[in-house]
Amino acid sequence: MKNLLTLAFTILIGLASMAQEVVPENTIEKDLPVSEPFLSGLLVDNQTTFIPVKKTFEFMIQHKFGNMDNGIKDVFGIYAPGAFIRTGVNYVPLKNMQVGYGLHLVRMYSDFSLKYTLLEQTRKNRIPVAVGFYGNMAIDGREKEVFGTGYTFSDRLSYFAQLIVGRKFGEVASIQANTSFSHFNATELGMDHDKIAVGLNGRITVNYKHAILFQCDVPLELNSITEHREFTNTPYANIGLGWEIRTSAHVFQLYISSSDGFLPQHNMLFNRNDFREGQIRFGFTITRLYNFF
Amino acid sequence: MKKHLFKLAIIALLAIIHMSFTTKTSNQEHTKKEVPAEYQNKENPYKNDASLKMIGLRNFNRHCVSCHGKKGKGDGVMAKNMKTLPGDLSAKYMEEYTDGELYYLSFVGIADRPDFMKLIPEEEAKWAVVNYVRALQDQ
Numbered sequence: 001m002k003n004l005l006t007l008a009f010t011i012l013i014g015l016a017s018m019a020q021e022v023v024p025e026n027t028i029e030k031d032l033p034v035s036e037p038f039l040s041g042l043l044v045d046n047q048t049t050f051i052p053v054k055k056t057f058e059f060m061i062q063h064k065f066g067n068m069d070n071g072i073k074d075v076f077g078i079y080a081p082g083a084f085i086r087t088g089v090n091y092v093p094l095k096n097m098q099v100g101y102g103l104h105l106v107r108m109y110s111d112f113s114l115k116y117t118l119l120e121q122t123r124k125n126r127i128p129v130a131v132g133f134y135g136n137m138a139i140d141g142r143e144k145e146v147f148g149t150g151y152t153f154s155d156r157l158s159y160f161a162q163l164i165v166g167r168k169f170g171e172v173a174s175i176q177a178n179t180s181f182s183h184f185n186a187t188e189l190g191m192d193h194d195k196i197a198v199g200l201n202g203r204i205t206v207n208y209k210h211a212i213l214f215q216c217d218v219p220l221e222l223n224s225i226t227e228h229r230e231f232t233n234t235p236y237a238n239i240g241l242g243w244e245i246r247t248s249a250h251v252f253q254l255y256i257s258s259s260d261g262f263l264p265q266h267n268m269l270f271n272r273n274d275f276r277e278g279q280i281r282f283g284f285t286i287t288r289l290y291n292f293f
Numbered sequence: 294m295k296k297h298l299f300k301l302a303i304i305a306l307l308a309i310i311h312m313s314f315t316t317k318t319s320n321q322e323h324t325k326k327e328v329p330a331e332y333q334n335k336e337n338p339y340k341n342d343a344s345l346k347m348i349g350l351r352n353f354n355r356h357c358v359s360c361h362g363k364k365g366k367g368d369g370v371m372a373k374n375m376k377t378l379p380g381d382l383s384a385k386y387m388e389e390y391t392d393g394e395l396y397y398l399s400f401v402g403i404a405d406r407p408d409f410m411k412l413i414p415e416e417e418a419k420w421a422v423v424n425y426v427r428a429l430q431d432q
Contacts, residue, residue, distance in 0.1 A: 035348050035418070053414045123344070171347055208354035248356045249412055291411035 033120035037130055037168040038203060040251040040287055041090065041098065041115065044215045044240040045259055045267060046201045048176060049117050049132035049166045051098045055293040058090040058100075062262050064283035067273070077282055084281075086262040096120070100136075106261035108141030121167055132164040138263055147186055155186035160265040175202040180217075182265035190232050195219050195268045203244065213242035213255065219268045238267050239275040253285040323386040328394040332401075335393030339420040349425030352418050356409055357399075365429040377405045383429045395423045 038050035042060070052058065066080025074080040088102030088111075096117040103110055113136035121130045140146075140156040147155045159182070166176035182195045201215035217238040221231045242255025258275040259267040273279035339345055354363075360375065362368040365382030372379050381387075390398065400419055402408030413419050 032417075035415075036351070056414070208351045246355060248359075248407075291414050293411075293414070 031122040031124040031126040034123055034168050037121060037166060037174050039211070039244065039246045040253070040285075042253070042285055042287065043176075043201050043203060043213055044242045044253065044255045044257055044283075044285075045238060045262060045264070046176075046178070046199065046215050046217070047115060047132070047134040047162065047164065047264075048174075049120075049130040049164050051096050051115060051117050051132075052092055052289055053291070053293075054092050054095050055291060056092045057290045057292060058287055059290070060086075060088045060090070060285060060287040062086040062088070062283065062285045064257065064260070064262075064281040066281065068256070068280050068282060069278045082260075084261055102262070104138075104261060104263055106263065106266060109138045109261075109263050109266070110141060111136045111138040111263055113137075128167060130164075130166045130168075132166070134160075134162045134164065136160045136264070138265065158182070158184040158263075158265050160263075160268075162264065171205055173202055173204045176200070178217075180264065180268065182268040184265065184269060187269070190228070191269065192225070192227055194225050195235070195265075196222055196225065197268045199238075209246050211244040211246075213240070213244050213253065215240040215242075215257075217259075217264075217267065219271070233272075235267075235269055235271040236274050238271055239280075249288060251285075251287045254282075255284070256280045256282055323380075323384070325386075325389055326394075326398060328390075328397045332393045332397035333391060335391075335396055337392035337396075337420055337423060339417060339424060340392065342421075342424065345417065345421035345424060346428075348418050349421035349423075349428075352413055352422050353425045356412060357422070364432070365426065375405055379406075382426050383432060385430075387426070387430050392420075392423050392427070395426055396420070399423060399426065 036050075038048040041048055041050050041052070041058070042062075062085065064084045066074065066077040066082045068077040070077070070080060084105045086102050086104045088100055090098050090100035092098045098115040100113040100115070101111065102113070113134065115132065115134045117130060117132045119127050119129070119131040121127055136159070138158045138160075140158070144151045160180060162178050162180035164176055164178045166174060168174040178199045178201075180197045180199070182197065184193050187193055197217055197219045199215065199217035202213070204212045204214075206212060215238070219235045219237070221234060236258065238257065238259040240255050240257035240259075242253050245252040245254075258273040258280045259271045260273065260281070261267060357365075358369055359371045360367075360369040360379040361382055362372070367379040367381045369379065387395075396419060399422060400409040400413065402410075413422065
């Protein structure tokens with residue numbers, strides 16, 4: 001785990017340091033942002049630095065079937081209970097800023113999100129990386145009895161903040177590193193309220209319509225923020241592998257992922273699926289963009 | 294007499310069978326399409342910009358290939374089911390059109406052709422497709 005942490009931070013710092021490269025003084029030509037670093041704002045369970053053009057409305061359906069660990073008995077989770085779905089919408093009111101809302105089957109969450117691309121990678125490398133921020137606030141919509149005695153509305157709230165640094169490498173690949181902070185106002189006994197995580201994900205281009213996706217998010221065991229003497233109920237890393245298909249108006253992603261839900265803070269704190277044990281789910285995402293300009 | 298009639302019938306039958314194998318082609322005589330005046334002289338701000346080649350190629354393959362085919366010949370997989378055949382973008386007659394006219398004919402939806410104005414929102418990407426179509430004519 002320590003090695004993973006070191007590796008993730010090294011990549012993050014490496015990508016960030018590339019942004020500090022000295023720009024020649026005579027670089028006064030207009031340096032435009034790279035075209036299509038990603039085709040979608042989503043990469044399996046993660047956010048990308050990509051935000052569609054201003055006044056774009058996005059509709060998306062995310063679905064995960066049941067756990068695959070029963071194998072062929074339930075056709076690798078397709079007939080298994082515990083399928084999850086999220087229906088969401090996003091809108092881009094300002095250049096590089098997106099707001100969104102989504103409804104989840106897991107814990108009946110409603111999420112309100114904001115994504116902003118602070119820096120866009122440019123073609124002449126004046127800005128060698130894209131830097132994005134993603135944050136959300138979610139409301140747990142279950143019956144109030146679930147939260148126990150002394151219930152207040154704020155017990156339902158959870159928050160997520162993530163910094164994403166990404167780079168497109170020619171037409172071959174786009175890679176992102178991220179670090180995030182998750183917080184739940186109320187959690188079950190024995191669980192931490194906060195979690196810091198790091199992640200690496202990317203997209204490898206196959207051709208103009210197809211790409212391979214990968215993701216790995218690692219919740220960290222940090223003594224400095226844990227509320228317990230020992231790490232119990234430690235969440236597992238969320239590992240995923242997918243296939244992206246872009247058509248004229250849609251983006252489809254078919255993937256396997258070791259997390260249950262679609263809410264990032266839920267995955268960072270509560271993921272009990274071990275990828276190595278085959279505790280993975282088959283899922284898909286469909287997104288459709290509509291332009292209002 | 295009977296023999297001649299029989300021969301004639303066989304020839305007619307073969308001709309009918311042969312005709313059933315012929316398909317529609319887009320190499321019909323071309324009459325220049327009308328384009329609104331505002332597009333006729335629309336300037337291509339990215340003319341000869343080689344750096345947009347990949348953007349043009351990507352968008353052409355994503356949005357145009359299913360009807361127009363990879364080489365723009367009008368032989369894409371969807372073409373045979375269409376009432377109006379997609380034009381041959383690599384044909385000589387395409388040189389008659391200005392870049393602005395190509396822009397209009399490529400992105401503004403008319404008849405069977407979908408409107409791509411919003412599907413390809415960036416102006417730069419639209420002109421990249423126009424440049425790519427121009428390059429098809431040189432191949």
